[in-house]
Amino acid sequence: MNNFLSLDDVSDPMAFAREAIELKKNPLADMHLGRGKMLGMVFFNSSLRTRMSVQKAAFNLGIQTMVLNVGGDLWTLETQDGAVMNGKAAEHIKEAVPVMANYCDILAVRCFPGLENRDIDSEEKILTAFATKSGKPVVNMESATLHPLQSLADLITILEHQPKPRPKVVLSWAPHIKPLPHCVSNSFSQWMNKADVEFVITHPKGLELGTKYTKGAVIEHDQRKAFEGADFIYAKNWSSYNDYGKFMDAPEWIIDAEKMAWTNQARFMHCLPVRRNVEVADDVLDGPHSIVVKQAANREFATQRVLKELLKELKH
Amino acid sequence: MNNFLSLDDVSDPMAFAREAIELKKNPLADMHLGRGKMLGMVFFNSSLRTRMSVQKAAFNLGIQTMVLNVGGDLWTLETQDGAVMNGKAAEHIKEAVPVMANYCDILAVRCFPGLENRDIDSEEKILTAFATKSGKPVVNMESATLHPLQSLADLITILEHQPKPRPKVVLSWAPHIKPLPHCVSNSFSQWMNKADVEFVITHPKGLELGTKYTKGAVIEHDQRKAFEGADFIYAKNWSSYNDYGKFMDAPEWIIDAEKMAWTNQARFMHCLPVRRNVEVADDVLDGPHSIVVKQAANREFATQRVLKELLKELKH
Amino acid sequence: MNNFLSLDDVSDPMAFAREAIELKKNPLADMHLGRGKMLGMVFFNSSLRTRMSVQKAAFNLGIQTMVLNVGGDLWTLETQDGAVMNGKAAEHIKEAVPVMANYCDILAVRCFPGLENRDIDSEEKILTAFATKSGKPVVNMESATLHPLQSLADLITILEHQPKPRPKVVLSWAPHIKPLPHCVSNSFSQWMNKADVEFVITHPKGLELGTKYTKGAVIEHDQRKAFEGADFIYAKNWSSYNDYGKFMDAPEWIIDAEKMAWTNQARFMHCLPVRRNVEVADDVLDGPHSIVVKQAANREFATQRVLKELLKELKH
Numbered sequence: 043m044n045n046f047l048s049l050d051d052v053s054d055p056m057a058f059a060r061e062a063i064e065l066k067k068n069p070l071a072d073m074h075l076g077r078g079k080m081l082g083m084v085f086f087n088s089s090l091r092t093r094m095s096v097q098k099a100a101f102n103l104g105i106q107t108m109v110l111n112v113g114g115d116l117w118t119l120e121t122q123d124g125a126v127m128n129g130k131a132a133e134h135i136k137e138a139v140p141v142m143a144n145y146c147d148i149l150a151v152r153c154f155p156g157l158e159n160r161d162i163d164s165e166e167k168i169l170t171a172f173a174t175k176s177g178k179p180v181v182n183m184e185s186a187t188l189h190p191l192q193s194l195a196d197l198i199t200i201l202e203h204q205p206k207p208r209p210k211v212v213l214s215w216a217p218h219i220k221p222l223p224h225c226v227s228n229s230f231s232q233w234m235n236k237a238d239v240e241f242v243i244t245h246p247k248g249l250e251l252g253t254k255y256t257k258g259a260v261i262e263h264d265q266r267k268a269f270e271g272a273d274f275i276y277a278k279n280w281s282s283y284n285d286y287g288k289f290m291d292a293p294e295w296i297i298d299a300e301k302m303a304w305t306n307q308a309r310f311m312h313c314l315p316v317r318r319n320v321e322v323a324d325d326v327l328d329g330p331h332s333i334v335v336k337q338a339a340n341r342e343f344a345t346q347r348v349l350k351e352l353l354k355e356l357k358h
Numbered sequence: 359m360n361n362f363l364s365l366d367d368v369s370d371p372m373a374f375a376r377e378a379i380e381l382k383k384n385p386l387a388d389m390h391l392g393r394g395k396m397l398g399m400v401f402f403n404s405s406l407r408t409r410m411s412v413q414k415a416a417f418n419l420g421i422q423t424m425v426l427n428v429g430g431d432l433w434t435l436e437t438q439d440g441a442v443m444n445g446k447a448a449e450h451i452k453e454a455v456p457v458m459a460n461y462c463d464i465l466a467v468r469c470f471p472g473l474e475n476r477d478i479d480s481e482e483k484i485l486t487a488f489a490t491k492s493g494k495p496v497v498n499m500e501s502a503t504l505h506p507l508q509s510l511a512d513l514i515t516i517l518e519h520q521p522k523p524r525p526k527v528v529l530s531w532a533p534h535i536k537p538l539p540h541c542v543s544n545s546f547s548q549w550m551n552k553a554d555v556e557f558v559i560t561h562p563k564g565l566e567l568g569t570k571y572t573k574g575a576v577i578e579h580d581q582r583k584a585f586e587g588a589d590f591i592y593a594k595n596w597s598s599y600n601d602y603g604k605f606m607d608a609p610e611w612i613i614d615a616e617k618m619a620w621t622n623q624a625r626f627m628h629c630l631p632v633r634r635n636v637e638v639a640d641d642v643l644d645g646p647h648s649i650v651v652k653q654a655a656n657r658e659f660a661t662q663r664v665l666k667e668l669l670k671e672l673k674h
Numbered sequence: 675m676n677n678f679l680s681l682d683d684v685s686d687p688m689a690f691a692r693e694a695i696e697l698k699k700n701p702l703a704d705m706h707l708g709r710g711k712m713l714g715m716v717f718f719n720s721s722l723r724t725r726m727s728v729q730k731a732a733f734n735l736g737i738q739t740m741v742l743n744v745g746g747d748l749w750t751l752e753t754q755d756g757a758v759m760n761g762k763a764a765e766h767i768k769e770a771v772p773v774m775a776n777y778c779d780i781l782a783v784r785c786f787p788g789l790e791n792r793d794i795d796s797e798e799k800i801l802t803a804f805a806t807k808s809g810k811p812v813v814n815m816e817s818a819t820l821h822p823l824q825s826l827a828d829l830i831t832i833l834e835h836q837p838k839p840r841p842k843v844v845l846s847w848a849p850h851i852k853p854l855p856h857c858v859s860n861s862f863s864q865w866m867n868k869a870d871v872e873f874v875i876t877h878p879k880g881l882e883l884g885t886k887y888t889k890g891a892v893i894e895h896d897q898r899k900a901f902e903g904a905d906f907i908y909a910k911n912w913s914s915y916n917d918y919g920k921f922m923d924a925p926e927w928i929i930d931a932e933k934m935a936w937t938n939q940a941r942f943m944h945c946l947p948v949r950r951n952v953e954v955a956d957d958v959l960d961g962p963h964s965i966v967v968k969q970a971a972n973r974e975f976a977t978q979r980v981l982k983e984l985l986k987e988l989k990h
Contacts, residue, residue, distance in 0.1 A: 070394045078702045080730060090426065090449070091457060097424050098396060098461040108729050110722065126951040128851050133722070133947030136959070137966060141723060141946065144971035145730040219444050314457065315449030319442040327452070334453060339460035386710045406742065406765070407773060413740050414712060414777040535760050630773065631765030635758040643768070650769065655776035 044355060045173055045180045046348045048188050049232045056237060059197040062340075062347035069102045069346070075353050076105030082146035083183070086112045086153040086168065091314060092183050092191070095341035096150055102346050103353065108146070121167040135171045143176035148352055155186035155223050157287035163187060179352040181345075187255075189225040192313050193233035194344035199337040200239065200274055203309050208238050209273035210306070214265060215245035216321040217296055221281035221289040226313050228255035230276060235259055244268035246292045252283050265295060269304040276311040277322055298323035302331065309333045360671060361489055361496045362664045364504050365548045372553060375513040378656075378663035385418045385662070391669050392421030398462035399499070402428045402469040402484065407630060408499050408507070411657035412466055418662050419669065424462070437483040451487045459492035464668055471502035471539050473603035479503060495668040497661075505541040508629050509549035510660035515653040516555065516590055519625050524554050525589035526622070530581060531561035532637040533612055537597030537605040542629050544571035546592060551575055560584035561596075562608045568599050581611060585620040592627040593638055614639035618647065625649045676987060677805055677812045678980045680820050681864045688869060691829040694972075694979035701734045701978070707985050708737030714778035715815070718744045718785040718800065723946060723970050724815050724823070728782055731977035735985065740778070753799045767803045775808035780984055787818035787855050789919035795819060811984040813977075819887075821857040824945050825865040826976035831969040832871065832906055835941050840870055841905035842938070846897060847877030848953040849928055853913030853921040858945050860887035862908060867891060876900035877912075878924045884915050897927060901936040908943040909954055930955035934963065941965045 043051050052058050065071075081100045085093070093109070100107045112119065119138050120131035127134065143149060151172050155163035163186040172180045182190055200211060211234055213227060231251065234241040235258040242260045243251065250261070262268040269275065277297050282288040296319075302308060310332045316322055326332060359367050368374050381387075397416045401409070409425070416423045428435065435454050436447035443450065459465060467488050471479035479502040488496045498506055516527060527550055529543060544567065550557040551574040558576045559567065566577070578584040585591065593613050598604040612635075618624060626648045632638055642648060675683050684690050697703075713732045717725070725741070732739045744751065751770050752763035759766065775781060783804050787795035795818040804812045814822055832843060843866055845859060859875075863883065866873040867890040874892045875883065882893070894900040901907065909929050914920040928951075934940060942964045948954055958964060 073394070078705070080733060082726065090454065094398065094424055094426065094458060094461040101396060101422050106733050108726055110726065120950070124951070124956060127949035128952050132949065134950050136950075137946055137948060137970075138722065140967045141970040142726060144967065145726040145974055314453055316453060317443035317448065318436070318450050318452075319440070320444050324440060335456045335460065338453075338457040342461055389710070406770065410714065410740055410742065410774060410777045417712060417738050630769055632769060633759035633764065634752070634766050634768075635756070636760050640756060651772045651776065654769075654773040658777055 043351045046190065046352065047169060047173060047180065047182045048190050049193070049229070049236065055197060055233060058347060059194060059201055062194065062198050062343045063201065065343050065346050072350060073102065073104040075350065076100065076103040079105045079147040079353065079356065080145065081105050081107045081148045081150060081349070082142055083107055083109045083150045084112055084142065084152070085110065086151070089152055089183070091338050091341055092152060096183060096345050098342045099345035099349055103349055105349060110142070121171065135168065136175065139171050139175040140177070143178045146178060147356055148179045148181065148349065149176055150181035150183045151185070152183040153185055155225070157221055157223060157281060160286040179355060181348060181352070184225055186223070187225055188229045190229050191341065191344050191348065192226055193229040194347070195337060195340040196230055196276070196311065197233055197237055198340045198344060199311065199333060200237070203333055205273055208240060210240040210242065210271050211274040211276065212268050212272040213243045213276045213278065214268065214297060215249055215295055216277040216279050217291060217293050218279035218317060218321060221287055222279045224251060224280045224283055227251055227278050227280050230278070231256045231259055242268050246290070246295060248284070249280065249282060249290055250284060251280065265301065266304055269301055272305040272308045274311055275302065275305060275308045278313065279321060296321065296323060297326055299325040299329065302326055307331065311337050314338055359667045362506065362668065363485060363489060363496065363498045364506050365509070365545070365552065371513060371549060374663060375510060375517055378510065378514050378659045379517065381659050381662050388666060389418065389420040391666065392416065392419040395421045395463040395669065395672065396461065397421050397423045397464045397466060397665070398458055399423055399425045399466045400428060400458065400468070401426065402467070405468055405499070407654050407657055408468060412499060412661050414658045415661035415665055419665055421665065426458070437487065451484065452491065455487050455491040456493070459494045462494060463672055464495045464497065464665065465492055466497035466499045467501070468499040469501055471541070473537055473539060473597060476602040495671060497664060497668070500541055502539070503541055504545045506545050506549070507657065507660050507664065508542055509545040510663070511653060511656040512546055512592070512627065513549055513553055514656045514660060515627065515649060516553070519649055521589055524556060526556040526558065526587050527590045527592065528584050528588040529559045529592045529594065530584065530613060531565055531611060532593040532595050533607060533609050534595035534633060534637060537603050538595045540567060540596045540599055543567055543594050543596050546594070547572045547575055558584050562606070562611060564600070565596065565598060565606055566600060567596065581617065582620055585617055588621040588624045590627055591618065591621060591624045594629065595637060612637065612639060613642055615641040615645065618642055623647060627653050630654055675983045678822065678984065679801060679805060679812065679814045680822050681825070681861070681868065687829060687865055690979060691826060691833055694826065694830050694975045695833065697975050697978050704982060705734065705736040707982065708732065708735040711737045711779040711985065711988065712777065713737050713739045713780045713782060713981070714774055715739055715741045715782045716744055716774065716784070717742065718783070721784055721815070723973055724784060727973035728815060728977050730974045731981055734978050735981055737981065742774070753803065767800065768807065771803050771807040772809070775810045778810060779988055780811045780813065780981065781808055782813035782815045783817070784815040785817055787857070789853055789855060789913060792918040811987060813980060813984070816857055818855070819857055820861045822861050823973065823976050823980065824858055825861040826979070827969060827972040828862055828908070828943065829865055829869055830972045830976060831943065831965060832869070835965055837905055840872060842872040842874065842903050843906045843908065844900050844904040845875045845908045845910065846900065846929060847881055847927060848909040848911050849923060849925050850911035850949060850953060853919050854911045856883060856912045856915055859883055859910050859912050862910070863888045863891055874900050878922070878927060880916070881912065881914060881922055882916060883912065897933065898936055901933055904937040904940045906943055907934065907937060907940045910945065911953060928953065928955060929958055931957040931961065934958055939963060943969050946970055
């Protein structure tokens with residue numbers, strides 16, 4: 043594994059998730075591995091879970107971290123080839139990336155989509171610039187279209203809580219107050235399609251995700267039918283993919299205890315942050331089947347598994 | 359000691375302060391104690407002394423730190439139970455606190471009051487959420503009503519500079535340009551009331567502090583009478599407590615060399631930052647009896663004493 | 675060496691640069707030297723290269739770092755003696771500096787000029803306050819008038835790439851879209867004047883730098899003449915020094931492949947960030963003679979050399 047940009051970088055996702063679970067037995071066992079190594083964490087967007095869990099995972103492996111807030115602390119970066127830089131952007135990513143790479147052994151990047159132009163977001167200009175111009179292993183800490191660290195943590199969580207060998211996992215669209223990216227849903231779909239689960243996606247008509255991510259999944263527009271027999275309900279909002287970035291509302295899709303009763307006592311999952319009583323009712327989040335905090339905790343071990351793998355590739 | 363939220367968490371404040379002084383002899387002697395431990399520092403408000411002294415104290419103990427600026431880098435947190443989160447707050451403290459706790463062994467929190475509603479500030483919703491929902495030891499880095507790390511540093515400073523066994527310590531209100539919280543004054547009053555000192559508070563009429571903090575202290579509205587025979591003058595502004603949060607001005611209460619001459623060559627103390635020539639005249643701050651920088655230095659050892667105690671409680 | 679504020683703190687710049695190059699052979703060889711030491715990095719202005727390279731250099735030496743963003747996270751600092759602090763500044767540098775120094779073994783500071791008043795900028799109030807009031811070694815991470823860490827990295831880069839013993843180095847003014855400080859050019863001039871190079875400065879008439887920095891250099895207003903036979907072209911914009919801080923435009927001074935062809939196959943240098951196709955054309959930056967990324971990489975070793983020297987002075 044040279045990078046961790048998407049599912050494609052992992053040869054056996056199920057085995058990878060199981061190895062992450064193994065790390066929990068003794069999280070500090072590999073503290074010597076990262077000695078003398080520096081991880082640069084570059085945030086074009088803010089973050090709580092990612093920021094903390096990646097730092098913690100690096101710490102567990104003895105890797106030092108440097109955090110850079112590009113959006114806040116720094117200037118805007120130009121990404122266009124051939125640009126005449128007489129505007130806001132004071133530095134081109136062509137310089138910024140190799141310069142940052144100078145000081146780091148591994149780079150991790152968070153760069154959200156603009157949600158205005160699907161083609162532009164799909165190009166993943168920033169993530170790609172890091173992967174192609176840094177000469178160092180790059181970790182996706184949530185990009186314009188994907189969030190594989192989240193999906194790996196999700197898979198770990200499912201493996202730890204599954205009531206049966208091939209559980210039914212339902213990704214349900216949930217209402218929000220503003221248009222959100224597709225990254226979490228795209229990645230989750232990709233990973234579930236490779237996992238030993240029965241995977242169903244449910245959402246209002248018109249909110250189809252990109253088929254290049256969901257291909258293989260069952261799409262069910264009737265939320266009730268989707269929920270029946272489910273062992274896991276994974277709630278997530280996303281904006282329109284076809285009418286790209288458009289906000290669509292459907293408040294009746296909120297997930298509450300009544301709907302959870304349709305399931306097979308399903309565990310409730312969400313990548314967080316969650317808007318209570320908009321996406322999900324308090325009775326679900328505060329109920330005994332919510333595993334959202336454990337799911338967030340698994341971000342640490344997902345990242346640790348990834349970093350451990352990348353450390354192997356580094357010359358010592 | 360499971361938390362350090364207030365004076366109540368310390369069984370013997372005088373002994374605790376003396377032990378902090380002992381740490382100065384060899385600050386790095388306990389560097390092995392914190393190996394593999396992570397302290398999460400969560401700032402809802404900005405900070406200089408606290409940010410640096412807590413990081414330094416953690417470092418002395420071999421504890422790793424992660425700093426999170428909630429106010430700046432992150433979204434607003436919802437604290438209301440049952441809220442329909444369709445507004446600015448993108449995450450509820452019910453999730454945020456246990457999630458952060460996942461990645462940390464100890465949490466330290468700074469959360470100022472709104473100064474608009476005394477009842478709301480007194481509830482200490484954020485600090486309490488950390489203490490009750492994290493499952494981890496929590497350190498108060500200045501909350502809506504208290505600042506015990508400051509008070510412990512203050513007590514250390516008094517013990518180091520007292521000219522006699524039971525010195526006279528005077529907390530004097532001082533002018534400012536805007537309404538300030540009561541935390542430092544509340545905490546200082548609580549700690550001084552437990553210390554081997556003669557404790558007097560002086561302020562203009564109408565600026566009474568809450569009796570639940572000051573109970574036991576002598577209140578003297580004549581600044582001159584209060585200063586007579588004082589061994590320590592501790593200057594601090596606060597807004598009205600009764601007319602909660604209201605700004606009150608009384609520029610004649612500025613502390614200058616002339617007033618310091620009323621004292622028993624008192625040492626001058628202030629928690630900093632101080633507005634020169636508004637709260638205190640240059641001749642006092644630049645004079646030989648000012649110990650404000652030493653007082654700030656003691657923040658490191660106050661925190662180190664607290665963290666050392668909390669480390670003992672952690673399972674290794 | 676007690677501080678690293680300017681060239682004056684280095685007795686033999688050439689030897690110092692060569693020692694920095696030696697560090698590259700085994701960057702972590704001195705990791706024990708900084709054990710238990712804390713470097714406080716204080717940013718009054720934002721930064722990418724400096725922030726990362728200083729942290730990395732400290733890490734290589736086993737020094738712990740604390741980063742403080744004064745401009746962003748904190749309040750404004752008052753620098754005027756005798757000020758009545760009833761305005762925006764909440765803390766005086768007289769307290770802030772010794773307080774920060776309490777918690778650190780070495781302090782590093784970045785403080786840009788206002789570019790409004792040459793006399794005020796020349797006083798270097800903030801840097802001087804750190805150097806005189808901290809009681810600790812202070813490193814200039816770019817001040818109002820100088821940027822010696824950059825110049826040391828520049829010298830290292832020149833030594834590594836010089837095609838002959840005494841290369842011709844040309845500092846060329848380049849266009850920009852807004853008025854920039856003189857720090858990089860001032861420092862570079864000082865260092866080149868002490869180095870074994872033939873040093874020429876070229877700029878449009880009216881953009882003379884201060885002679886106290888350039889004294890000894892050849893000034894050539896014809897860019898073509900200056901470029902002829904050059905082994906290194908160092909591009910940098912600066913605003914007017916005589917009409918202090920005034921923006922001056924001369925787009926024809928852009929550096930492109932055609933102009934680089936006038937040189938002796940010169941290596942192209944720039945301190946970054948660079949505005950592509952405003953200061954320098956893509957064909958230069960993307961061409962085989964651009965060494966800007968290597969130049970930035972050398973910031974790490976320049977800083978490491980400085981910190982290593984300062985560590986020697988610390989009492990262990």
